[in-house]
Amino acid sequence: MDGELSALDISASALVAQRIRLNVVTENLANAETTRGPDGGPYRRKVAIFGAERAGTFDQALTAAVSTVTVPDIQESEDAPRAVYQPAHPDANPEGYVMMPNINSVLEMADLLAATRAYEANVTAVQAAKSMATKALEIGR
Amino acid sequence: MNLLIDPTSRLLAEMIQGTALRHRVLAGNLANVETPGYQAQDVSFSVALEEAGRVATGESVPGRVQSTITTDAEAPIRRDGSTVDLDRQMVRLSQNTQWHNAMLQILASRFTQMKAAIKGQA
Numbered sequence: 313m314d315g316e317l318s319a320l321d322i323s324a325s326a327l328v329a330q331r332i333r334l335n336v337v338t339e340n341l342a343n344a345e346t347t348r349g350p351d352g353g354p355y356r357r358k359v360a361i362f363g364a365e366r367a368g369t370f371d372q373a374l375t376a377a378v379s380t381v382t383v384p385d386i387q388e389s390e391d392a393p394r395a396v397y398q399p400a401h402p403d404a405n406p407e408g409y410v411m412m413p414n415i416n417s418v419l420e421m422a423d424l425l426a427a428t429r430a431y432e433a434n435v436t437a438v439q440a441a442k443s444m445a446t447k448a449l450e451i452g453r
Numbered sequence: 454m455n456l457l458i459d460p461t462s463r464l465l466a467e468m469i470q471g472t473a474l475r476h477r478v479l480a481g482n483l484a485n486v487e488t489p490g491y492q493a494q495d496v497s498f499s500v501a502l503e504e505a506g507r508v509a510t511g512e513s514v515p516g517r518v519q520s521t522i523t524t525d526a527e528a529p530i531r532r533d534g535s536t537v538d539l540d541r542q543m544v545r546l547s548q549n550t551q552w553h554n555a556m557l558q559i560l561a562s563r564f565t566q567m568k569a570a571i572k573g574q575a
Contacts, residue, residue, distance in 0.1 A: 319477045326484030333487075362488040364481075378477050379491075381484040430486050433539055437480045440550040444476065447554045448469075451561045452568075 317378060319441040325365075325380035326434040332383045333360040333427045337420050344415045347403040355413040357389040389414070464500070465560045467518035471498050472553035474520050479546045482537050490534035492524050493542065 336358050346355035364379040391414045399408030475496035485491040500516045528536035 317477070319473075319480045322477060322480040322484050326480075326486075329484070330487075362485070364485045364488045364491050379481045379485055381488055426487065429539070430483075433483050433486065433543060434480075436543065437476075437483050437546060440546055441476060441480070444473070444550060444553050444557075447557045451557060452564045453561070 317380065320438060322378065322380050323434045323437045323441065325382065327431060327438075329360075329362060329381045329383050330427045330431040330434070332386075333362075334424065334431075336360045336386060337424050337427065340415050341417065341420050344413060344417060346413060347401070347410055349413075354393045354411045355415075357391065357413060357415050359387050359389060361385040361387055462560065462563055464516065464518065465556055465563070468498065469553060469556050469560065471496065471518050471520040472549055472556070474522075475549050476546070476553065478522060479542055479549060482542050483539075483546070485535070486537045486539055486542070488535060491537060493528060493535075493537045494522055494524050495545070497521050497523050 340357055343349075343355040349355040360383050363382050363384045365382050366379055393411040394414050395409040396412050397408055398404055398410045401410045404410050478494050478496050482491075482493045497520075499519045499521070501519060525536065529538070530536055
């Protein structure tokens with residue numbers, strides 16, 4: 313468990329990253345029908361980008377090879393919004409079409425499930441690290 | 454670890470450090486289960502006999518443990534380029550934890566035996 317980055321730090325970074333992803337998915341689902349986004353147009357789907365981050369300096373050959381995970385960016389999708397014919401809608405354009413966010417609830421739910429599964433896997437890793445540390449305390453007792 | 458003067462305890466201690474490293478590598482794989490293009494890693498152990506000559510006399514010679522971080526080049530690649538298989542990583546994590554805890558148990562009982570010997574108990 314020595315080295316600059318402990319097992320708990322690695323797993324903690326994963327829990328943080330999956331929670332960020334969860335928040336992004338929840339925001340997408342909540343705004344599936346938002347026609348007036350911050351820039352005036354329809355809400356744009358957000359995607360959390362994951363990246364691996366090498367830990368330690370390169371003279372510590374063993375610790376440098378272990379990675380944490382980070383979310384370096386939350387990008388807004390460039391997908392075109394859906395056009396729905398609703399002439400009575402206050403945000404309808406002159407042709408009667410409302411530009412709706414291009415959010416597929418099924419895809420977002422699948423993303424939610426994947427994030428939950430990854431979160432649970434990393435919680436198991438935390439439990440394992442804790443059991444190993446507790447066990448080590450029993451030496452010489 | 455300077456107090457561990459006998460080779461077997463030293464071997465155990467080195468293996469325990471090896472499994473601790475493996476846990477960190479596997480935790481890194483699990484942390485990056487959703488990172489595109491990430492290559493899953495593992496740790497392999499090899500025990501090198503210190504003096505090959507003594508093997509011929511039939512003495513058992515505990516050696517030194519070498520831990521190497523490896524990347525599996527033949528692992529199946531997902532659509533996003535990652536080679537992390539969640540189920541396989543979870544199984545390895547579980548096996549590694551059990552192995553680590555088992556060796557800690559053995560090391561702990563060695564110390565208990567040493568203490569009993571020092572105290573003169575049977």
